[in-house]
Amino acid sequence: MPSNTENVKLGVCTALFDSADLGFTKGGVEVEVQTNTHEVTVDQMGETPIDEIITGRTVQVTIPMAETTLENLARVMPGSTLVTDGAKATGTVVFSTAAPVNGDKITIDGLDFTFKTAPSGSRDMAIPATIGAAAIALAAAINNASLGILATPNAATVNLEASNRGVSGNVAITKTVVTAANVTVTGMAGGVDATKAKVVVETGTNISLLKLAKKLVLRPKGAVDARDDFTIFKAMTSGAIQFAYQTDQERIFNVVFKGYADASGRLFAVGDETAAA
Helix, strand or coil: CCCCHHHCCCCCEEEEECCEECCCECCCCEEEEEEEEEEECCHHHCCCCCEEEEEEEEEEEEEEECCCCHHHHHHCCCCEEEEECCECCEEEEEECCCCCCCCCEEEECCEEEEEECCCCCCCEEECCCCHHHHHHHHHHHHHCCCCCEEEEEECCEEEEEECCCCHHHCCCEEEECCCHHHEEEEEEECCECCCCEEEEECCCCCCCHHHHCEEEEEEECCCCCCCCCEEEEEEEECCCCCCCCCCCCCCCEEEEEEECCCCCCCCEEECCCCCCC
């Protein structure tokens, strides 16, 4: 394969934790992957290894968060509670009667998510066999699109919730489908701006970080799709942060996310997570 200058890449990224954009960073996001091994030796070969066995692998991401909001603090501080009079917008997409057909699409805040016989775009989905499969496919596409909306499939329904509280989450959802009765949409509504808020932090004793772990995605800024994504399937931070109040420096939350293996042994992926053989 010949060399290609387009394969030489640089630039900053967007960090998405549980589909929520963690915002601006200051100083660069750093990824560290370590692989631990054991060298196999025998008496007859002295100290010369005859084999080397991988005993484990770790991954961590350091994110210097420049948007030190209370919502971001609550996200990265296990054992914390955000107390606020603000509210997140919610909405739904419900599939009924029959699965979508070619060309059926759901539009969220101006972005189209289209079911196609031959998917080609980053927000295209293959024609599903059932309405339950349609809900799963749409939820995955929405979560992969960096909308600031968390989509959760439940049977034939996709429940939508804005990542942040506020009226900015109140966005329109429309449908363009061959059979109108097959899909019901409810626009995002109920988002309320907070007038007061606080984060209350407990000791955190005996909290399992695995139980709190969520998907962390690093996506190069300006990317039109997920082909260069770095995804940790289960990531969480211990809440160890350090910041300063200074007149000549931005206040930064330096947060370290650690990856944990999921039930199938997956740790992280590079590239489009939705790719299939």
